[in-house]
Structure formats: structure tokens, C-alpha cells
Amino acid sequence: MSYKFRGGVHPNPNKELSKDKPFVTLLPKGEMVYPLNMHIGKPSRPVVKKNDEVKVGQLIAEADGFVSANVYASVSGKVKAIDRRMTGASVPAECIVVTNDGLYTPVEGLGERTDYRTLTKAEILDKVKWAGIVGLGGAGFPTHVKLAPKDPSEIRWIVANGAECEPGITCDDRLMQEHPEWVVDGVRIVLQLFDNAKGVIAIEENKPEAIAAIEKAVEGDDRISVLRLAVRYPQGGERNLVHAVTGMYMGSGALPASLGCIVDNVWTLASIYKAVCENTPLFEKGFTVTGEGANAPGNFLIRIGTSVAEVLEAAGGMKEETKKALLGGPMMGLAIPNTNVPLVKANNALYLMTEDEVEQAEAEQTNCIRCGRCIRSCPMGLAPQQMMLAAKRGDLDRFIALHGLDCIQCGCCTYTCPARQPLVPTFKLFKPRAMAYNRAKQAAEKGGK
Amino acid sequence: MSMLNVSSSPHLRSPHNTSREMYNVVLALLPATVFGVFHFGLHALLVILMSVVTACGTEYVFDYIARRPNTLWDLSAVVTGLLLALCLPPSVPLYIPFAGALFAILFTKCFFGGLGQNFMNPALAGRVFLLISFGTAMIDYSYDGVSGATPLATLNEGGTVSVLKMFLGFASGHIGVSVAALCVGAAYLIYTDTIKWKVPAATLVVFVIIMGIAGPGHFAPLYIGAELAGGGLILGAFFMATDPVTSPMTGLGQLIYGGLIGGLAALFRLKSGMADGMSYAIITANLIVPLLDKYIIEEPWGVGKPGQVLPSEEEMANKKPGIAIPRSALVLCLITAIAGVALGGVYSLTKDTIEANQMAANLAAYQAVVPGAENFAYDEAISASLEEAMAGDYYADGAYGKTRVNEVVAGTDASGNIVGYGLSVTSMEGFDGEITLALGIAADGTVNGISFTVINETAGMGMKADEPEWKAQFEGVKVDSFTLNKSGGSTADNEIDSVSGASITSGAVVNAVNTGLDFYHNYIQ
Numbered sequence: 001m002s003y004k005f006r007g008g009v010h011p012n013p014n015k016e017l018s019k020d021k022p023f024v025t026l027l028p029k030g031e032m033v034y035p036l037n038m039h040i041g042k043p044s045r046p047v048v049k050k051n052d053e054v055k056v057g058q059l060i061a062e063a064d065g066f067v068s069a070n071v072y073a074s075v076s077g078k079v080k081a082i083d084r085r086m087t088g089a090s091v092p093a094e095c096i097v098v099t100n101d102g103l104y105t106p107v108e109g110l111g112e113r114t115d116y117r118t119l120t121k122a123e124i125l126d127k128v129k130w131a132g133i134v135g136l137g138g139a140g141f142p143t144h145v146k147l148a149p150k151d152p153s154e155i156r157w158i159v160a161n162g163a164e165c166e167p168g169i170t171c172d173d174r175l176m177q178e179h180p181e182w183v184v185d186g187v188r189i190v191l192q193l194f195d196n197a198k199g200v201i202a203i204e205e206n207k208p209e210a211i212a213a214i215e216k217a218v219e220g221d222d223r224i225s226v227l228r229l230a231v232r233y234p235q236g237g238e239r240n241l242v243h244a245v246t247g248m249y250m251g252s253g254a255l256p257a258s259l260g261c262i263v264d265n266v267w268t269l270a271s272i273y274k275a276v277c278e279n280t281p282l283f284e285k286g287f288t289v290t291g292e293g294a295n296a297p298g299n300f301l302i303r304i305g306t307s308v309a310e311v312l313e314a315a316g317g318m319k320e321e322t323k324k325a326l327l328g329g330p331m332m333g334l335a336i337p338n339t340n341v342p343l344v345k346a347n348n349a350l351y352l353m354t355e356d357e358v359e360q361a362e363a364e365q366t367n368c369i370r371c372g373r374c375i376r377s378c379p380m381g382l383a384p385q386q387m388m389l390a391a392k393r394g395d396l397d398r399f400i401a402l403h404g405l406d407c408i409q410c411g412c413c414t415y416t417c418p419a420r421q422p423l424v425p426t427f428k429l430f431k432p433r434a435m436a437y438n439r440a441k442q443a444a445e446k447g448g449k
Numbered sequence: 450m451s452m453l454n455v456s457s458s459p460h461l462r463s464p465h466n467t468s469r470e471m472y473n474v475v476l477a478l479l480p481a482t483v484f485g486v487f488h489f490g491l492h493a494l495l496v497i498l499m500s501v502v503t504a505c506g507t508e509y510v511f512d513y514i515a516r517r518p519n520t521l522w523d524l525s526a527v528v529t530g531l532l533l534a535l536c537l538p539p540s541v542p543l544y545i546p547f548a549g550a551l552f553a554i555l556f557t558k559c560f561f562g563g564l565g566q567n568f569m570n571p572a573l574a575g576r577v578f579l580l581i582s583f584g585t586a587m588i589d590y591s592y593d594g595v596s597g598a599t600p601l602a603t604l605n606e607g608g609t610v611s612v613l614k615m616f617l618g619f620a621s622g623h624i625g626v627s628v629a630a631l632c633v634g635a636a637y638l639i640y641t642d643t644i645k646w647k648v649p650a651a652t653l654v655v656f657v658i659i660m661g662i663a664g665p666g667h668f669a670p671l672y673i674g675a676e677l678a679g680g681g682l683i684l685g686a687f688f689m690a691t692d693p694v695t696s697p698m699t700g701l702g703q704l705i706y707g708g709l710i711g712g713l714a715a716l717f718r719l720k721s722g723m724a725d726g727m728s729y730a731i732i733t734a735n736l737i738v739p740l741l742d743k744y745i746i747e748e749p750w751g752v753g754k755p756g757q758v759l760p761s762e763e764e765m766a767n768k769k770p771g772i773a774i775p776r777s778a779l780v781l782c783l784i785t786a787i788a789g790v791a792l793g794g795v796y797s798l799t800k801d802t803i804e805a806n807q808m809a810a811n812l813a814a815y816q817a818v819v820p821g822a823e824n825f826a827y828d829e830a831i832s833a834s835l836e837e838a839m840a841g842d843y844y845a846d847g848a849y850g851k852t853r854v855n856e857v858v859a860g861t862d863a864s865g866n867i868v869g870y871g872l873s874v875t876s877m878e879g880f881d882g883e884i885t886l887a888l889g890i891a892a893d894g895t896v897n898g899i900s901f902t903v904i905n906e907t908a909g910m911g912m913k914a915d916e917p918e919w920k921a922q923f924e925g926v927k928v929d930s931f932t933l934n935k936s937g938g939s940t941a942d943n944e945i946d947s948v949s950g951a952s953i954t955s956g957a958v959v960n961a962v963n964t965g966l967d968f969y970h971n972y973i974q
Contacts, residue, residue: 011461090455167461252749324454335455351460358456366467366523367565371693372645372703373465381749385698386742403749411459418463418470419565425457 004230005240007379009412011233011331013206014167018290021298023174026314031080032098032305033342034060034071035087039134040141041067046096052079057110057281060096063129069142069345070132073098074283074303076105088308088327088334088341095342098305112279116189121152124193124276131275132345133282137161137236137265138328140346143272146264147193149257155194156260157245160187160201160269162210163229163236166329169349171286172266174299176203176210179270180217186269187224189276190262199224200245201266206231233331234379234410238263252406267348282345289315291330293322293352302343308350309339318352323359326351331411361420368421374413380406384413384423391430396437404434467564470693471524473643477634478531478625478688485624489539493624497534500546504530507554517563525564529553532572532688535625536681536728537579538590545586549575569735570692573685573728580728590621601679602724612671615678628678635687644691647700651707652686652714653677659715680725682714689727695735702741709734811887814900815858815871818889822860822868831857831870834972843877844964850957851877852964855885857973867892870973872965873902876957881905884957888965894974898924899962911954919948923962929970930963 036043044061054060054073061071077099085095116124129144149155160183164172176183187199201218203211205228218224227244229235239250242261250256256263264272267285274280283304289311290297296316308327312318318325326333327347374384382403390398399405407427414424486494508526512519520526530550537546553575558567567574580587590599600610600620614620618627625631638644657673666672677683690696690710697706710730717726815825835857838844844852855873862868869892875885884904889897899920906912913919923931928943933956935947947955 009463011463322453324456324460326458326460328458330458330460332458333460334458335453335460337452337455353460356454356456356460357462358460359454361462361466364466364468366520367563369467369470369525369565369693370696370698371470371643372698373642375698375747376642381747383698383747386746402746406749409458411461415459415461416463416465418465418467420462420466422457424459428457 004232005235005243005379006381007377007412008232008234009377009415010231011167011415013231014290015170015173015206017168017294017297018288018299019170019173019207021170021174023171023178023286023299023301024314025301026303026306026311027104028075028100028303028306028310029102030100030307030310032073032075032077032100032303033085033307034073034096034098034305035085035093035342035344036061036071036095037087037093038071038140038304038344038346039069040139041065041069041145043094044068044071046082048079048082048096050079050081053077054079054098055105055107057107057283059281060098063132063142067142067145069134070130070281071096072132072281072283074305075100076103077101086341088336088344088347090334090336109279114277114279116185116192116276119192119276121193124189127276128272131271131281133268133271133275134345135265136267136271136285136346136348138332138346138348140344143264143268146257146262147190149262152194153196154260155197155257155262157262158187158190158194158197158199159241159245159256159261159263160199160266161236161238161241161263162201162203162207162214162266163241164207165204165231165233165235165237166331166333166349167233168290168351169288169329170290171288171299171348173207173210174288175266175270175286176207177213180210180213182270182273183214183266184217184221184224185277186264186266186271186273188221189272190264190269191223194262197260197262200227201225202227202229202241202244204229204231204235233412234408237379237408237410239408240379252403285345285348287311287343287347288349289352290349291326291352292354293318293325294350295319304345305342307339308336308341308343311343312339312350315350319354321354322352323356324353326353331415332409365420366418368419371418373416373418374423377412377416379410379412380408382407384427388421388423388426391426396434399430399434400438405431405438407431467523467525470643471528473638473641474528474688475524475531477637477643478528478535480630480633481535481618481625481627481684482531484618484627484630485535485539488618488626489624493539495543496537496539496541496546496624497531499543500534500537500550501527501530503547503550504533504554507551508559511555511559515559520563523564526554529558529571529575533575536572536576536623536684538587538622539624540589541586545579545583548582549579552578565694567694568739569732570689570695573689573732573735576728577732590623599680599724600675601718604675604679610675610679612674612678615675623681623684625684628683631683631687635683638687638691644687645693645696645703647703648691648696648707648710649686651704652690652711653682655708655711656682656686656715657711659712660718663715663719676718680718681727682725685714685727685731686710690731690734695738697738697741697745699742699745699747701747702738702745705745706734706738706741709737811856811858811871811873811902814873814887814902815860815889817900818887818898819860819869819871819891820889820897821862822871823863824861825858825871826861828857828859831859831973835968838968838972845967849876849960849964849967852960853877854964854968857968869897870969872968874961874965875903876961876964878953878960879904879906879957880911880951880953881907884954884961886958886961888962890965890969890973893927894969895925895927896923896962896966899958906951906954911948911951913948913951914954914958919946922946928966930966931959933959 042065045064046061048060055076058073060073063070080097080099082096084092087093133143135141215226242250242256248259271282287300287302325336387402387404411424504526533549553571557571557574561567599622600615616628639646660676661668697703713730714727853875858871859867860869870890872888877883885902887900922945926942931943931945934944937946939946
């Protein structure tokens with residue numbers, strides 16, 4: 001039986017558009033833009049200057065502190081500028097701009113093969129840190145930080161997240177089908193760091209081909225197993241996965257490591273494999289272009305820093321009636337006003353919608369009818385309706401008492417709300433306020449004692 | 450390049466909007482509506498139309514005057530109008546649904562801010578408003594052109610009803626009388642996740658437990674079935690109590706709220722003057738909903754659990770992922786258990802007293818007509834045959850007019866021998882209503898005499914029956930039955946002279962006595 005969690009919703013998975021399209025390697029022609037804040041944590045520090053020559057796989061910005069990540073050039077060419085450019089998050093950020101010479105000259109040693117079994121734990125960790133790997137499922141948290149918990153002997157499970165529960169996206173599915181050994185070897189490399197751990201590769205049941213390929217790849221390895229998950233959004237949420245694997249609930253504000261888990265997206269694990277075994281830092285990854293607005297939906301191996309417009313053009317462009325372009329899936333993705341932004345490490349899809357359901361929803365909005373669907377759908381067990389009332393009133397204490405800070409912004413409540421209340425959009429604005437207020441309150445309490 | 454739309458995620462919406470939700474309720478009510486019209490006729494349809502049109506019209510006009518956007522399209526006014534009509538008697542004059550729907554929409558909904566803002570169910574507020582203001586019309590349940598008691602009223606008065614007819618809806622009652630049709634709709638609502646199923650579940654469980662413990666029929670399936678199928682219980686539990694706006698948001702809150710409705714409904718059925726108190730039960734429970742929502746904050750997933758000790762491999766192997774303990778089920782059981790035990794306790798404490806009181810009222814009468822008896826007690830075999838003999842409305846299907854044998858006690862002397870029987874018999878056909886008398890029959894079948902326990906006949910005429918000389922005619926004779934001699938001057942043992950000018954009273958008394966004798970000959974002797 002497959003694992004099913006509490007709550008959640010079942011939007012149309014919409015995977016048919018691109019699930020059977022193999023990866024096509026996309027070599028960009030135009031200008032490349034590398035934002036320095038592609039990860040959670042401190043922005044990277046540039047190590048190149050204007051007019052410097054760069055090669056494929058060359059370090060162009062280094063991690064500034066522990067929670068930060070290196071950035072590599074994905075093309076060869078010349079540094080054109082280091083200045084502020086618009087990014088997919090719709091805020092300008094400091095970027096390194098490189099003119100692409102179209103030659104793709106690699107740096108020395110790129111692609112050199114190493115057997116991970118000969119490496120020590122410290123060497124593997126160094127390699128992961130060197131490669132600038134961050135969580136590729138969308139969060140962008142530096143992976144070398146995740147792989148360095150306080151007590152490595154407490155880690156019992158390495159979870160490969162292949163749930164891919166966001167509608168439309170298929171690049172994880174394709175990865176597991178086309179290169180299952182990248183994922184499985186990635187898990188094996190991480191397992192080498194944790195002596196007491198077992199590997200679990202979790203996949204939603206609607207990807208039978210991927211499950212078959214991975215099962216074949218792990219055959220005979222008793223340290224790694226495959227976990228089938230029911231098809232339900234947000235199955236790939238970290239807390240749901242930890243619960244699926246361990247049977248334990250992850251506490252509010254806790255990290256998976258506190259329950260002995262390390263959860264990594266399958267593309268993150270593939271990148272670990274490439275860094276450790278093929279001496280290749282993170283500059284290329286899988287990407288899906290899909291949605292009703294895409295002329296030719298498909299999966300691509302894209303170079304980080306390519307502009308969305310160029311990827312889109314290579315994918316056949318978008319239909320004229322396209323109303324919305326999203327970086328990511330339709331449940332949690334970011335809408336971009338135009339495609340003139342660079343792709344960053346954590347981007348995994350461009351989703352083009354011909355119908356703006358949010359716009360339609362605004363037209364049919366009514367007062368809340370207190371139907372309770374939001375509560376039933378919340379995978380965190382929260383009461384979005386009550387949180388909404390608190391947020392509308394600006395009642396920070398009530399919002400915190402309702403555990404509003406535990407909201408993961410998955411969007412289930414908003415998807416399911418018949419009154420079309422903008423629940424998650426409101427929480428997104430209110431949560432930072434509540435967090436700041438909570439911190440100040442806790443600090444004041446500490447000071448008072 | 451043109452700008453694309455930008456908004457905050459999620460970018461998808463389920464096809465379920467508010468009007469779809471309301472549409473589901475209308476759809477679910479359709480079978481009951483169609484049955485009501487088919488069963489009660491055209492006037493029922495007019496009542497429904499009047500109610501729906503008034504509800505919609507009121508909302509439209511209010512929106513217009515208050516300069517609010519028109520909200521008719523969300524269909525909530527249609528639901529209110531339809532629900533109100535379904536809980537009205539089918540024969541009400543048309544001003545009743547008009548006034549009810551107007552009150553429901555204007556006072557409970559519009560004045561409080563429209564959809565989602567009302568503090569009690571508008572349809573029920575409308576119904577209760579009508580019950581208070583137009584009491585007579587609201588309890589006039591005509592069926593087939595005959596005014597009569599609803600099955601529930603009959604049940605409350607100790608009569609018998611056909612549960613199957615009640616379930617299917619072939620009975621008198623409000624327009625939404627067919628429980629079967631309502632159940633079809635309720636199943637649809639639960640299937641489409643339109644209603645919070647915990648509310649009706651808690652309501653019905655608590656209701657059945659309390660009725661079973663404290664009701665006269667206890668857990669007899671037919672009795673429970675009749676109570677469930679009667680009145681507005683099903684309509685209320687599945688369609689009104691579940692009104693999303695006025696029911697709690699949390700699972701625990703829904704159980705408490707549902708349980709409260711079930712408890713109140715049972716209490717009103719058993720102890721109030723009303724045949725059915727479902728409307729009052731629901732609107733009373735509506736009032737505690739804001740408090741339930743304020744104070745019940747469900748524990749989010751995994752709060753308070755971080756840092757717990759990691760289980761061993763063995764424990765993990767035994768652990769099945771993904772199944773949380775259904776805490777709600779435990780809570781439901783707990784609530785019903787507490788309510789059940791409390792009510793059961795009160796009942797068993799008072800049960801003997803109730804029986805003792807009943808007995809005491811008749812004791813004096815029995816003592817007068819069964820001389821030599823020290824104690825009176827029920828005889829189980831006789832009580833069982835009494836129940837059997839009284840299965841119909843009247844004794845022996847009315848062979849003695851509208852008479853009933855109420856109870857039979859056996860009188861014993863100091864050494865425990867049966868010296869005679871006391872029977873309480875009622876005739877409904879006195880000149881001024883019911884006459885109840887105690888009839889004493891000695892162990893050998895001789896009639897000892899009669900003593901009235903209830904008699905309200907005309908003073909100086911019918912009341913002369915209560916004088917010793919007249920009653921003496923029944924004393925010390927051993928006959929199969931008595932006959933009334935209206936002309937007077939009787940000589941035979943079995944002839945009773947009529948009280949002059951009060952032959953109706955006399956006839957009723959003779960019929961009552963003959964009923965008792967017949968019962969004695971057929972079941973005791």
C-alpha cells in the first residue's frame with residue numbers, strides 16, 4: 001500500500017503534456033546572467049572582474065560564509081558586467097553577466113571521473129561544498145549545510161524526494177527514468193557519510209516507469225529501498241515525507257535531522273553524484289517547459305543563467321493566448337511578468353497558463369461560508385479560515401496562537417476555498433510580520449527574566 | 450512583449466465555488482421536494498415557490514437598497530427559501546412562507562452582513578419566527594383533507610405508527626416528509642464533501658442513545674426507527690445543522706455541536722410540550738458556535754513532538770506510517786457515554802418513584818373496589834397480555850366504543866393470596882371527554898364494584914353516576930357483561946339503570962366496565 005497523508009488536495013496532475021518527452025540538452029546562445037542570491041543564506045561573493053575570460057565550470061562567485069554557495073559559469077566567454085538585474089523573484093539582485101562566446105570551452109579537469117568509494121567523508125563533504133549544490137526542489141538551501149548535522153550518527157534515513165507532486169512538472173520523473181544511476185549513486189554517496197542510515201527513494205505512484213527504473217537500479221542493495229506515495233498534493237512536502245518514512249511527526253519549526261532524516265530532491269542527489277564522481281559542479285540541471293500555453297512542452301537540460309526567454313524559444317515559444325508564466329508549478333510557482341529573467345539553480349519548470357484562474361476566482365469571490373474545506377485540506381492541520389480572520393484584523397497574537405507560523409504556504413486551502421478567499425496570499429504577507437513580532441516578544445520575555 | 454498576469458501562488462482553483470456548493474444542496478433537496486409536491490399536491494408547490502421567490506426577492510431588494518453587489522448568483526437565498534418551505538406544513542396559507550422567508554433573509558442574513566455572516570440558520574430562524582407568530586397554522590398538518598396528528602405526535606401520546614410509511618414519507622408532516630428522499634440527498638452531500646459529516650453523525654448517535662435510555666420504547670428498533678424518521682430530525686441533522694455558516698470549523702467542535710443538537714432534540718421530544726424540538730435544538734446550538742471556534746484550536750500536525758526519542762528499529766518495523774489515532778472518534782464516544790450515563794442514571798433513580806406515583810393515584814380506588822387486599826402489584830403475564838390487547842388504538846378495535854384498559858393490578862392479602870384484580874379502564878366517550886374508572890373483580894369473577902378516578906361530567910346530571918347508589922348496581926354480581934337499560938326499573942343482575950338525563954355518561958361507564966370484564970374473561974381468568 002502506498003503512503004497517504006492527512007489533508008491535501010488533488011488538482012489535475014497534468015503530467016501528460018511532457019512526461020514522455022526525453023531530455024533535450026539546451027546550449028544557450030545569448031547573454032548569461034548569474035544572480036548571486038540563487039540560494040538561501042548570504043549572497044555569494046564574485047571572484048571575477050569585468051572583462052575576465054571565463055570557461056565552463058569555472059568558479060565565478062564563492063560562498064560567503066557557511067550558509068552560502070559557490071556559483072560556476074555554465075558557458076565560456078567574457079564577464080560583461082557585475083550589476084543589478086531583474087530576477088525571476090521579480091526583485092532586482094546583484095548578478096554576474098557573461099557574454100557567451102558559443103564555444104563552451106571547459107575548465108581543466110571537468111568531467112574527470114572518480115570512484116566515490118575511495119573518498120573519505122571529509123572529501124565528499126568538501127566536494128559537495130565545492131560544487132555549489134543547493135536544494136533543487138525549489139528551496140535552494142545549501143546542501144553541504146544539510147549534510148553536516150551536529151551528530152552524523154543520529155541520522156537514520158536519507159530520503160530522496162522524487163514525489164514531484166506539483167502539477168505539470170516532469171523533470172524529476174524523466175531524471176529517474178533516464179538516469180536512475182545518478183540518483184541512486186547520489187544516495188549511496190550520501191549514505192557513505194552516515195554509517196547508521198538507510199536510503200529511501202520516495203516516488204508518487206503515478207510514475208510507474210520511474211519506480212521501475214529506480215527499483216532496477218537499487219536491486220541487490222539492501223541499504224536503499226523505494227517508497228511508493230499516493231498521488232496527492234503536497235506529497236513532496238518535507239514533513240509529509242519524513243512522516244511517510246519514519247512514522248513520526250516532525251515538530252513545529254523542527255528540521256528533518258531532529259528525527260534522523262535528511263531529505264534531498266532527486267536532482268540534488270544527481271548533482272552530488274556529478275560533483276563527486278564526474279568532477280562537475282552544478283551548472284546544468286533538468287527543467288520542464290509545460291502548461292497549456294506551451295507550443296511544444298518538453299524536458300530540457302538547461303544551463304543555469306540562461307534567460308527564460310531563450311529556453312522558451314528553444315521549446316517552441318508560447319501561445320498567443322498565454323496569460324501567465326510561472327517559474328515552478330501552478331501550486332507554489334512564482335508568476336513572472338515577462339520572460340526576460342535568468343534561470344537559477346532552484347528553478348525546475350516554466351508553466352504557461354492560458355487561463356488565469358486567479359483572475360476568474362476574484363470575480364466569483366464571496367464572503368467566507370465557513371465550509372471548513374480549508375481546514376480539512378491543510379496538510380499541517382491548521383485552521384486557515386481562523387488565521388485569515390486574525391490576519392484581516394491584524395491580530396498577531398491570535399495568528400500565532402492558531403499556529404499560523406507553521407503554515408508551509410502549499411496553497412491547498414486557497415485551491416479548495418469555494419468562497420475564493422485569498423488565504424495563502426494573505427498569509428504570505430502576514431507571516432513575516434508575525435514572525436518578527438514573535439521574535440521580538442520572545443526576546444522581550446528573555447530580557448525580562 | 451506584452452506583460453503577463455502576475456499574482457501570488459497558488460495559481461489553481463478547484464472547480465468548487467460557493468454557488469456550486471449551494472447548487473449541491475439544492476440538488477440534494479430535490480428528491481424530497483419532488484416527493485413533497487407529489488405527495489401533498491399543488492398547494493405544496495405553491496408554498497415552495499412562494500418561499501423561494503420571497504427569499505430571492507428580499508435579498509435582491511436589500512442588495513439594491515443597501516447598494517451592495519447583487520449576491521443572488523451564489524444561490525444561498527434559494528437554499529434558504531427551499532429549506533424553509535420543506536419544514537412547513539403543506540397546507541399553510543401562502544402568507545406564511547412569505548413572512549417566514551422575508552424574516553429569514555432580511556433579519557437573520559442581510560442585517561448581519563449577508564452570506565456567511567448570520568449567527569443562526571436563516572431558514573430555521575424563519576421557521577421559529579413563524580411557530581411563535583402563527584402557531585395555529587404552523588401545527589395544522591392536514592393530510593388527505595383531514596387534519597390529524599403527525600406520526601410523531603401520535604407516538605408521543607403512546608399511539609403506534611408505521612415506521613416504514615414514515616420513512617418513505619407516506620404520512621402527514623411538513624413538506625419534506627420523506628426521510629428516504631432526504632437520505633438520498635444527504636448521501637450525495639457527504640459524497641461531494643459539501644457537509645461536515647461529523648455534525649449529523651454526532652447528532653444521531655447522541656439522540657439515539659438518549660432516546661434509547663430515557664424514551665418509553667427504549668432500544669426497540671421500531672421505536673428508535675420511528676423517533677428517527679419522525680419530525681424534522683433527519684432534515685435538521687443533515688441539512689440545517691450542517692449549514693456551514695452556523696456550524697463549527699474544527700472536527701472536535703463539530704462533534705460537540707452535533708452532540709448538543711442530538712441531546713437537546715431528545716430532551717425536547719421527551720420532556721417538552723412540543724412534538725418535535727429540532728428547530729429549537731439547532732438554533733440553540735448555533736449560538737455556541739462562535740465560542741467553539743474561538744476556544745478549540747486543533748493541534749497542528751506534529752506540534753510538541755520534536756526532540757522525541759527515536760524509536761528502535763524494531764519499533765519502527767511495527768509502526769505503520771500515515772495513520773493518526775482518530776481522536777475525534779474517541780471524543781465522540783466519550784461525549785455520548787457521559788451524556789448517556791448521566792441521563793440513564795437520572796432515569797433509573799427516578800424510575801421507581803414515577804411508577805410509585807402512578808400507583809399511588811390509583812391505589813385508593815383499587816382499595817375501594819378490591820376489599821381485603823393488602824398489596825397491589827403488576828403481574829408480568831397480565832401486563833404482557835395487556836400490551837398485546839392494547840396494540841390497536843382502542844380495546845378490541847373499538848368493540849366497546851373508544852375504550853382502553855390502562856393497567857391491571859393483582860391484589861393480594863397478608864399471606865400473599867390473590868383476592869382480586871383492579872383494572873383501570875378509560876372510555877373516551879363521556880359527555881365531557883374521558884372517564885376513567887377502577888374496576889374491582891374478585892378472584893372468583895364476581896364484580897366488586899367501580900370507583901372513578903377521572904370524571905368531568907355535567908354536575909347534577911352526568912356526575913350523578915359518581916353517587917354510591919348508582920355505582921352499587923355493579924356490586925356483587927357475577928356476569929359476562931352489563932347492558933344499559935334506559936327506561937329504568939331493571940331487575941336482572943346484568944342490567945344497569947341509566948342515570949336519568951345522562952344516558953351518554955351511563956353508556957360510557959357501562960362500556961368501560963364491559964371492556965374491563967371482557968379483558969378479565971379473555972386474559973386473566
